[in-house]
Amino acid sequence: MARGANATESGLIHHGGLTAAGADMIEEAFGPLARDDAPREEVTEALRSLRLTGDDVRDCEPFHRGHRVRCELARTKAWVLLAILWDNTTTPIHDHCESECGFRILEGEVLETRFRCEGDQASPAGGRVLLPGEFVTTPGCTVHQLSVSGRAISIHAYAPALCLDDMQVFERA
Ligand SMILES: [Fe+2]
Numbered sequence: 001m002a003r004g005a006n007a008t009e010s011g012l013i014h015h016g017g018l019t020a021a022g023a024d025m026i027e028e029a030f031g032p033l034a035r036d037d038a039p040r041e042e043v044t045e046a047l048r049s050l051r052l053t054g055d056d057v058r059d060c061e062p063f064h065r066g067h068r069v070r071c072e073l074a075r076t077k078a079w080v081l082l083a084i085l086w087d088n089t090t091t092p093i094h095d096h097c098e099s100e101c102g103f104r105i106l107e108g109e110v111l112e113t114r115f116r117c118e119g120d121q122a123s124p125a126g127g128r129v130l131l132p133g134e135f136v137t138t139p140g141c142t143v144h145q146l147s148v149s150g151r152a153i154s155i156h157a158y159a160p161a162l163c164l165d166d167m168q169v170f171e172r173a
Pocket residue numbers: 094095096144
């Protein structure tokens with residue numbers, strides 16, 4: 001078991017920095033999905049129903065200026081649930097191909113830019129500011145970039161569990 005992690009009744013492993021209320025909410029929403037064949041659609045719906053707040057995950061990891069800090073909240077072989085703590089940072093232009101289910105902003109503002117691609121060259125196709133409470137899905141091989149001025153907290157589910165080395169990165173055209 002990872003350092004600082006706790007196991008719940010269903011066998012989910014969750015981060016020790018979560019509040020008790022946060023751990024209970026994850027158990028309720030994701031406990032039924034603690035199996036290797038959990039379908040992506042159910043993982044998406046579990047994330048959509050999850051009512052975590054920034055306060056529930058704030059102590060999982062410290063903010064790190066200029067970076068996004070990932071905090072694994074729960075994982076099975078089929079999916080992973082992450083919190084990301086953002087502090088004045090921008091992701092590469094990237095996709096998750098078959099792996100992204102969705103994400104929700106808990107605190108702060110996140111600018112999402114989506115791209116059209118030719119080969120590894122990406123051209124901006126639209127942008128929007130995502131506010132606390134907003135839930136976003138990225139169908140198919142959506143290519144996007146997320147940018148935060150100041151601080152923000154978001155939660156993300158990936159099924160199959162994302163291998164960050166598999167994430168494809170694009171150049172801005
Ligand atoms: Fe992404």
